Amino acid sequence: MVNILQLFVENREFIFLIIVSIFLGIEVISNVPAVLHTPLMSGANAIHGVVIIGSIIIMLEAHPTNYLALILGFFAVVLGTLNVVGGFVVTNRMLEMFKKKEK
Amino acid sequence: MTELLGLSILELCYIAASITFILGLKMLSSPDKARKGNLIAAYGMGIAILATILFKEELTADKWLNYALILAGLIVGTVIGTRMALKVKMTAMPQMVSFFNGMGGACAAVISLVEFDHVMHGGTISSGMLVVILLGLIIGSVSFSGSIIAYGKLEGKIGDKALPAGQILNIILLLGMLGMAIFMANTAEPQAIYIYILLGVSLLYGVLFVMPIGGADMPVVISLLNSFTGMAAAFGGFLYGNQAMLTGGILVGSAGTILTVLMCKAMNRSLTNVIIGSFGGGGTAAADDG
Numbered sequence: 001m002v003n004i005l006q007l008f009v010e011n012r013e014f015i016f017l018i019i020v021s022i023f024l025g026i027e028v029i030s031n032v033p034a035v036l037h038t039p040l041m042s043g044a045n046a047i048h049g050v051v052i053i054g055s056i057i058i059m060l061e062a063h064p065t066n067y068l069a070l071i072l073g074f075f076a077v078v079l080g081t082l083n084v085v086g087g088f089v090v091t092n093r094m095l096e097m098f099k100k101k102e103k
Numbered sequence: 104m105t106e107l108l109g110l111s112i113l114e115l116c117y118i119a120a121s122i123t124f125i126l127g128l129k130m131l132s133s134p135d136k137a138r139k140g141n142l143i144a145a146y147g148m149g150i151a152i153l154a155t156i157l158f159k160e161e162l163t164a165d166k167w168l169n170y171a172l173i174l175a176g177l178i179v180g181t182v183i184g185t186r187m188a189l190k191v192k193m194t195a196m197p198q199m200v201s202f203f204n205g206m207g208g209a210c211a212a213v214i215s216l217v218e219f220d221h222v223m224h225g226g227t228i229s230s231g232m233l234v235v236i237l238l239g240l241i242i243g244s245v246s247f248s249g250s251i252i253a254y255g256k257l258e259g260k261i262g263d264k265a266l267p268a269g270q271i272l273n274i275i276l277l278l279g280m281l282g283m284a285i286f287m288a289n290t291a292e293p294q295a296i297y298i299y300i301l302l303g304v305s306l307l308y309g310v311l312f313v314m315p316i317g318g319a320d321m322p323v324v325i326s327l328l329n330s331f332t333g334m335a336a337a338f339g340g341f342l343y344g345n346q347a348m349l350t351g352g353i354l355v356g357s358a359g360t361i362l363t364v365l366m367c368k369a370m371n372r373s374l375t376n377v378i379i380g381s382f383g384g385g386g387t388a389a390a391d392d393g
């Protein structure tokens with residue numbers, strides 16, 4: 001219990017940010033038309049690829065002889081990049097198709 | 104002075120990235136701006152990644168291997184990701200999204216594994232932060248295995264199979280994972296084996312969670328798993344005190360959840376119906392939709 005309270009007090013700015021972001025996320029997409037559901041899902045998928053920053057931080061902080069961290073970190077970078085690059089390219093292709101359909 | 108300058112640039116880039124994520128999501132929800140929104144978010148992501156590499160730590164020569172591996176990872180990921188994304192057929196888009204979503208989840212899970220290893224080897228951390236690491240691991244790996252199953256199902260490689268009493272087993276697994284995370288956070292000496300058990304159970308849960316859900320409901324499930332990965336990314340952001348990861352992750356987490364509900368509404372179904380409805384008479388329900 002003490003731990004949880006401590007976590008709360010130490011990170012209150014972040015918790016504030018989390019709560020505001022939750023409402024922002026809900027608000028920002030609340031008027032999406034049904035045709036855009038899948039592209040929006042795909043775009044959001046690319047955005048959570050931001051997790052790649054965590055894998056880069058691992059690599060930057062790893063000691064150059066800590067091979068376990070380096071190898072796992074390398075895989076994490078590859079996985080994160082796949083998420084980011086693949087996500088944005090797929091979304092772009094989907095939206096391209098929409099453009100053609102409308103014409 | 105230079106260090107301070109670097110950190111300021113880094114934080115400014117993170118703010119810029121967060122703004123592009125918000126704008127990107129906003130524009131993605133209106134038809135004529137959607138494509139531009141996607142590009143804006145992509146630029147923001149690029150800036151955030153570049154700034155992290157350049158300014159997060161001071162560039163030193165003895166870490167050349169670290170930088171080389173980062174660069175190699177980025178190149179490998181970009182080449183494979185672009186190829187896959189460009190080759191995939193238009194009709195196969197949802198499973199591609201699911202696949203990339205799984206990669207993000209796996210990335211979050213690996214980050215948690217490395218950080219736990221760090222804790223094991225003398226890194227000091229509050230038990231609250233340990234919970235954050237473990238939640239990142241659980242959600243990341245559930246999202247990974249669930250997404251891969253969803254991918255396989257949409258590709259037609261995996262059929263619909265429901266275990267008898269699968270729903271009860273799932274609840275037991277879920278409670279087990281949470282109990283184990285709480286236990287690990289409170290025990291004085293966390294053992295390495297615990298985290299691998301937790302990893303295994305989480306992966307299994309992801310599989311069993313998606314397995315019984317019918318193909319017609321799959322986009323809804325992918326959207327749900329998408330918001331899971333967003334949460335996993337946000338836990339990572341919380342762990343590192345990184346605002347870009349935090350806002351990006353939470354935005355996707357909440358927007359993804361609402362999007363899941365909207366998708367269900369568009370299909371005239373409720374979310375609980377999709378998740379629990381698969382068991383018992385659910386197979387027919389899914390067939391009706393298709």
